[in-house]
Amino acid sequence: VEMSSLPTYISDSFDYVTKGLYVQDIWNATDNLEIAIAIRFDHVKADFTSPLKPGTEIDNKLISPRIDMRYQHNDYFTSRLSGGRGYRAPLSFFETDHGILDAGLGFAIEVSELEKSLSASYALSYSGDVFNATASVAHTAVENLAALSVAENGVPTLTQLTENGHVTALTFEAGWTLTEEFKLNFTGETFFYDDIMRSMY
Secondary structure (H helix, E strand, O other): OOHHHOOOOEOOOEEEEEEEEEEEEEEEOOOOEEEEEEEEEEEEEEEEOOOOOOOOOEEEEEEEEEEEEEEEOOOOEEEEEEEEEEEEOOOOHHHHHOOOOHHHOOEEEOOOOOEEEEEEEEEEEEEOOOEEEEEEEEEEEEEOOEEEEEOOOOOEEEEEOOOOEEEEEEEEEEEEEOOOOOEEEEEEEEEEEOHHHHHOO
């Protein structure tokens, strides 16, 4: 077999550097309402180290705001409402595939943006002497989702989706203090993925 006819693999090893500045302020608007606002400034670089992939693939500057609000309804019930932006390198998900690809050779790399998310969540908690419980809902939208496909020459290719993916999570947690030495906890959680989010798996 001629070498020119073999698929070209690129090592999935990369350098990942983040420089950031984080600012936060907490405001007690009333005796029952607390508001925390945070802003993170980041400069992120992700560079595949293979000589077959020259240049820096990801070089982004971004601002990630976040707000968290907590309201104490009474001695038993508390609400929490949060929202904000997050990010990660699109290649981080595929670290789970490292080592299981053919001969561990790597990928063809076609990524240039960070995965960015916008999320919001609400939780209602009850706290009593014997029983405690929290019910929450969270929704996240993600752009620039990483995806793994296979090129015509058989090489697994790391790309990014053009559509945004969405996922919603519902969680319920409860705890009972039966005795001073024994406490019973229960947690239930379910996720709802849209078709775009499912496609990345």
